[in-house]
Amino acid sequence: MPIERIVVRFSSMGDVVLTGAVCTAFGAGTGFLTLPRYADLAARLIGVEQVFVPGDALPDVPIVDLQNSVRSRWLLRGRSVVRVERQDLRRRLRVAFKTAPGDRVVERYARAAGVGAAPAPWLPTVARGDVLLLAPGAAHATKRWPYWEALARAWPGPVRALGGPGDEAIVERIGGVCEAGFAKTLDAMNGAFAMVAGDTGLLHLAAAVGLPVVGLFGPTTSTDGFWCHGGVALELPLACRPCSRFGGARCPMGDHLCLQGIEVERVVAALGGLR
Ligand code: SF4
Structure with missing residues (x-):
């Protein structure tokens, strides 16, 4: 099946795993852009059919940037991109002043992607x-x-x-x-x-x-x-x-x-x- 959209998350392991809530919801036709050390993990996520690493040519499809960093913005410049909302300041205030927690990561990912967060499993289940x-x-x-x-x-x-x-x-x-x-x-x-x-x-x-x-x-x-x-x-x-x-x-x-x-x-x- 041709790639219909690309999900982007460079690191770290836990964050890449949590993108499974979005990749599973999207299903077949999902590409994934990540760092080489997480390519093997991303390739196993349900729905992911092709993994790209920085430097690869990407197909001209919509992109869901769940990293939203300076690097991802630079790499994806000129592309059709929706981005996850970052809550760095909110999380710093939470630590400093014990303010209310922010949204769950999978909810922010799903909101950016325009899908409902799929419940796990997001990888093939084990015996x-x-x-x-x-x-x-x-x-x-x-x-x-x-x-x-x-x-x-x-x-x-x-x-x-x-x-x-x-x-x-x-x-x-x-x-x-x-x-x-x-x-x-x-x-x-x-x-x-x-x-x-x-x-x-x-x-x-x-x-x-x-x-x-x-x-x-x-x-x-x-x-x-x-x-x-x-x-x-x-x-x-x-x-x-x-x-x-x-x-x-x-x-x-x-x-x-x-x-x-x-x-x-x-x-x-x-x-x-x-x-
Ligand atoms: S006991 Fe409190 S201050 Fe110490 S590591 Fe745990 S949360 Fe932090």
Whole structure:
């Protein structure tokens, strides 16, 4: 089928995954422009039939720019483009003054695209089994929950950890797959019944393949844009939250209570509800 429109999102993994709400709604005939490192992921999104990277010649079709950055505006200059509304200022005010959260990311994407946001799955589903997946890593230290190994010991069934660069040590201690690329990461999700993760790209990737997820939210909150999944979001009602848009290197309060205060027992109970 010829390409009828192109969706644009350069990065990062979680954001590319969330464009699945739009690509799935569009269906066949969708092209996708992204960075080379996310081309493999974009090619798997339901509806996407061709992936382009910067520098490729694009067909003369309408473009939905879900990046809306200086780079995307430059690359798409002279084209017929609709763009997602950015809420950077609103999100900064939210962190600084604890104002009301903005719209969910998938809603902003869908509004720009002129479609209803399709519910997950947005990627081919994986075979279900009895393995509990854990995603202990996070790019920012304040997003890392401290009790992953305790959860692995407490869970009365098979456990597998998934991680990215920098997560090798903890993934090895729990047992799992690290730094494997999308194909192997998705393959490692086969046989799972659910995933526990922080507010990271792997959380959204697991939800996108149809797995129930338990999200552990600390310096960010489940209402701040990215959470849109039919699972359980665990978080504490602390006045300091959210203290950051993306997480940070250290807790400004010094105690990291937002994640230190989410006990293993609470996660196990949430998982029990997903069985
Ligand atoms: S405890 Fe509060 S200040 Fe510290 S990282 Fe968590 S949300 Fe931020």
